[in-house]
Amino acid sequence: MCSALAACSQAQSAREDAGPPSDAGEPDAGSVCEPSCAIDFHYPAQAGVSSVEVRGDFSSEPWGQGLELRLEGDAWVGELMLADKQFVEYKMVLNGADWVLDPEASSLPDGNGNLNSVVQADCGCNAASFDWRDGILYFVFLDRFEDGNPANNSPVANVPYESNYQGGDLAGVTQKIEEGYFTELGINVLWLTSPFDNANGIGIGDDGRDYSAYHGYWPEDLEAVDGHVGSKADLKALVEAAHARGIKVILDYAMNHVHIDSPLFSENPSWFWPNDNGFGGDCKCGGGCSWEGDEGRRCWFQPYLPDFNFTNADARAWSVNNAIMWIEETGVDGYRLDAVKHIEQSWLYDLRRRVRQEIEPNSGERFYMVGETFSPDSGLIGSYVDPLTQLDGQFDFPLRAELTRELLRREGSLVDLAGFLDYNSRVYREGSIMSTFIGNHDLPRAIHLAEDTPLFGDWDSGQGRGWDNRPAQPSAKSAYERLGLAFGFLMTSPGVPLIYYGDEIGMAGAGDPDNRRFMQWEGLSDNQLWLRERITALTKIRADNIALRRGQIDVLGASADTITYEMAAEGQRIVIAINRGDVTRTAEAVPTASYSDLLSGSEDSLSPPISLPPRSLVILRRQ
Ligand SMILES: [Ca+2]
Ligand SMILES: [Ca+2]
Ligand SMILES: [Ca+2]
Structure with missing residues (x-):
C-alpha cells in the first residue's frame, strides 16, 4: 500500500x-x-x-x-x-x-x-496548493537584518555589541518584503528566528562571555512577542505582507527549553527535567551529561535553560498547544524546529497529529515542518523524517559537509561527491522534503571556506575566531565564484535550498557570534554584487524549470575536479556540469545532444565535448 x-x-x-x-x-x-x-x-x-x-x-x-x-x-x-x-x-x-x-x-x-x-488518502486534490519542493528559503536573523523601528532598540546594559541586541526587527523585514528584496532574489519562503518574548538579562556563554537573548533561544513568555522585534501585530503584518507577494513564512520554534526566569518553570517544576545526572551532579549537555541519546534529551543546554520533560503529558500538551496557537494566531506556513534530537519524539508525533487535524483542513495547504539535527549521521537525521507522522524534512548537514569539503575547500575528489549523492538520494523516506544549505547561524560564514586558502574545516564551528582575529571580507573573486558553484548545486538539486542572510553577498564572519554580523546593505564590492546576481539568475532558472525543483538527481560522471548530473521530471531533462578546479576542464559524460546553457543565457548551441572554464558550471537544456 x-x-x-x-x-x-x-x-x-x-x-x-x-x-x-x-x-x-x-x-x-x-x-x-x-x-x-x-x-x-x-x-x-x-x-x-x-x-x-x-x-x-x-x-x-x-x-x-x-x-x-x-x-x-x-x-x-x-x-x-x-x-x-x-x-x-x-x-x-x-x-x-x-x-x-x-x-x-x-x-x-x-x-x-x-x-x-x-x-x-491523496485523491489528487492538491493542484492549487503550494508544493514545498518549489520553495527557496531565506533565513532572516531578525535582530541582525533590518532595523525598521529604532524606538524598540534596547540593548542590555554591560553586554558587548557582538552578543547584544543590534536593532533588527519585524518591521524591518516587512519593509524589505515591500521593497521587493526577496522577490528580486527569487525567494518564496522566509525563515524567521524565534520572535517570542525572551529573557532580558545576561547569560554566560560556554566561552565565559556575556550574552543577551538577541538570538531568540531563551524563551521567557511563549505567549508574547519580544519587544525588541516588535509586537504580535507586527508579526501578523509581516505574514500578511509576505503572503500578498506569494512568500511563505516559517518560524523558528524552540521547544526544548525555557529560560529559568520563565514563570512556566517556577509554576510547573515537574514539567522539567532536574538538572541532575542521577548521581546528585549537574546534567548540563556536554558537562555532567552527554549531548547524545537519553542524556541528550534531558540535559540542560545551560544552567539557566530548564529542559522540558515531554514524558510529562501536561508539559507536552501545553507546549504543543502553544505551537498550534501561534499558527492559528499568525497564519504562518511552517516551523523550523530547533534541536530535534534533544526532545522526546512524542512531541513531534503530537504536533504533526494536531496540525493534520486542526490546521491543514482549514488552510488547504501543507504545513511544512523542517527540523534541525546538527549531526553527520543521516540515519539519526532520517529517524525524525516522515511526512505522515513527524517532520517533512530536516536540514541536510551531511550534504553540507560534502559540499564544503569537495566544492568549496577542494579536498578529496568530486568522485567522492558523486558517490555520496548516490547514497544520499536514497537515504531519506520517500516523500520527504529536506532543506539543502551551505551556511547557517551556527557555522562560520561560507565565503571563508571558499577562499584560496580556506580558513575553517567542514565541521569547524569557527568560534576560535568568533571574537578575536575576526576575518575580513575576502577580496579575491575566486572565493565568490566557488560560493557561486555551491549555490549552483543547491539550485539544481532536490530539496528546499536555503540561503542564510548575507551569504548571497558572501558576507564575512567566523563562528558564533561573528557569523551574525548585521546585514550589509551598503558599500557592496563588485564581487559581492556579482555573487548576488549569480544567485538571482540561479533562483530564476530553478523557478522556470520543473526538473530542477522536483526531479530526481542522477550522477552521470565525475572526475577529481568535475561532476556531471541530470535532473529529470515531467518529461524535462536538464544536465548540470561543474568544474571546481582552477584550470579549464572538459565535462564528463554529457549525453550527446544539442544544448543551450541556461546560466549563460546564450542561445548558442553546445554539444559535447563541453569545456568548463575555472570555477564554473553550465545548466544544459536540450534544444
Ligand atoms: Ca528596532
Ligand atoms: Ca524580552
Ligand atoms: Ca530536552
Missing part, C-alpha cells in the same frame, strides 16, 4: 494509466480531484496465514470490524475507499487473532506504548 503522500499519488496515477477504473468509486482518468478515492493495501502471503484483515479507526465499528483482504498470487490485497486527506490508523490482523504492523507503512505511537500503521 502507499505509505506516503507521493507514493500514493504515484500508485494512483499508475492505476489511472492502466485502463478504465475497476472500481466505481475511483477517479476517472484525467480528472483532477475526487472527494474520495481507493487506497490499496498489501500483505505478503506466507505459510501459516490463512486470512488477513485491515482493522482500524476507519470503520463503523472502529478496530472491531475491518477490510478482509483477498489472496492474489503472492500477496493479500484489498482496497478501501477513503475521503481525500482522510488519515487512518490501523493494523493487519492475521488469522483473526494476530495484530501486526503493515510492513510497508509508516507507524505512529498511540500514546499507550503501542504502534499503529498509518496512511493518508
Whole structure:
C-alpha cells in the first residue's frame, strides 16, 4: 500500500494509466480531484496465514470490524475507499487473532506504548496548493537584518555589541518584503528566528562571555512577542505582507527549553527535567551529561535553560498547544524546529497529529515542518523524517559537509561527491522534503571556506575566531565564484535550498557570534554584487524549470575536479556540469545532444565535448 503522500499519488496515477477504473468509486482518468478515492493495501502471503484483515479507526465499528483482504498470487490485497486527506490508523490482523504492523507503512505511537500503521488518502486534490519542493528559503536573523523601528532598540546594559541586541526587527523585514528584496532574489519562503518574548538579562556563554537573548533561544513568555522585534501585530503584518507577494513564512520554534526566569518553570517544576545526572551532579549537555541519546534529551543546554520533560503529558500538551496557537494566531506556513534530537519524539508525533487535524483542513495547504539535527549521521537525521507522522524534512548537514569539503575547500575528489549523492538520494523516506544549505547561524560564514586558502574545516564551528582575529571580507573573486558553484548545486538539486542572510553577498564572519554580523546593505564590492546576481539568475532558472525543483538527481560522471548530473521530471531533462578546479576542464559524460546553457543565457548551441572554464558550471537544456 502507499505509505506516503507521493507514493500514493504515484500508485494512483499508475492505476489511472492502466485502463478504465475497476472500481466505481475511483477517479476517472484525467480528472483532477475526487472527494474520495481507493487506497490499496498489501500483505505478503506466507505459510501459516490463512486470512488477513485491515482493522482500524476507519470503520463503523472502529478496530472491531475491518477490510478482509483477498489472496492474489503472492500477496493479500484489498482496497478501501477513503475521503481525500482522510488519515487512518490501523493494523493487519492475521488469522483473526494476530495484530501486526503493515510492513510497508509508516507507524505512529498511540500514546499507550503501542504502534499503529498509518496512511493518508491523496485523491489528487492538491493542484492549487503550494508544493514545498518549489520553495527557496531565506533565513532572516531578525535582530541582525533590518532595523525598521529604532524606538524598540534596547540593548542590555554591560553586554558587548557582538552578543547584544543590534536593532533588527519585524518591521524591518516587512519593509524589505515591500521593497521587493526577496522577490528580486527569487525567494518564496522566509525563515524567521524565534520572535517570542525572551529573557532580558545576561547569560554566560560556554566561552565565559556575556550574552543577551538577541538570538531568540531563551524563551521567557511563549505567549508574547519580544519587544525588541516588535509586537504580535507586527508579526501578523509581516505574514500578511509576505503572503500578498506569494512568500511563505516559517518560524523558528524552540521547544526544548525555557529560560529559568520563565514563570512556566517556577509554576510547573515537574514539567522539567532536574538538572541532575542521577548521581546528585549537574546534567548540563556536554558537562555532567552527554549531548547524545537519553542524556541528550534531558540535559540542560545551560544552567539557566530548564529542559522540558515531554514524558510529562501536561508539559507536552501545553507546549504543543502553544505551537498550534501561534499558527492559528499568525497564519504562518511552517516551523523550523530547533534541536530535534534533544526532545522526546512524542512531541513531534503530537504536533504533526494536531496540525493534520486542526490546521491543514482549514488552510488547504501543507504545513511544512523542517527540523534541525546538527549531526553527520543521516540515519539519526532520517529517524525524525516522515511526512505522515513527524517532520517533512530536516536540514541536510551531511550534504553540507560534502559540499564544503569537495566544492568549496577542494579536498578529496568530486568522485567522492558523486558517490555520496548516490547514497544520499536514497537515504531519506520517500516523500520527504529536506532543506539543502551551505551556511547557517551556527557555522562560520561560507565565503571563508571558499577562499584560496580556506580558513575553517567542514565541521569547524569557527568560534576560535568568533571574537578575536575576526576575518575580513575576502577580496579575491575566486572565493565568490566557488560560493557561486555551491549555490549552483543547491539550485539544481532536490530539496528546499536555503540561503542564510548575507551569504548571497558572501558576507564575512567566523563562528558564533561573528557569523551574525548585521546585514550589509551598503558599500557592496563588485564581487559581492556579482555573487548576488549569480544567485538571482540561479533562483530564476530553478523557478522556470520543473526538473530542477522536483526531479530526481542522477550522477552521470565525475572526475577529481568535475561532476556531471541530470535532473529529470515531467518529461524535462536538464544536465548540470561543474568544474571546481582552477584550470579549464572538459565535462564528463554529457549525453550527446544539442544544448543551450541556461546560466549563460546564450542561445548558442553546445554539444559535447563541453569545456568548463575555472570555477564554473553550465545548466544544459536540450534544444
Ligand atoms: Ca528596532
Ligand atoms: Ca524580552
Ligand atoms: Ca530536552
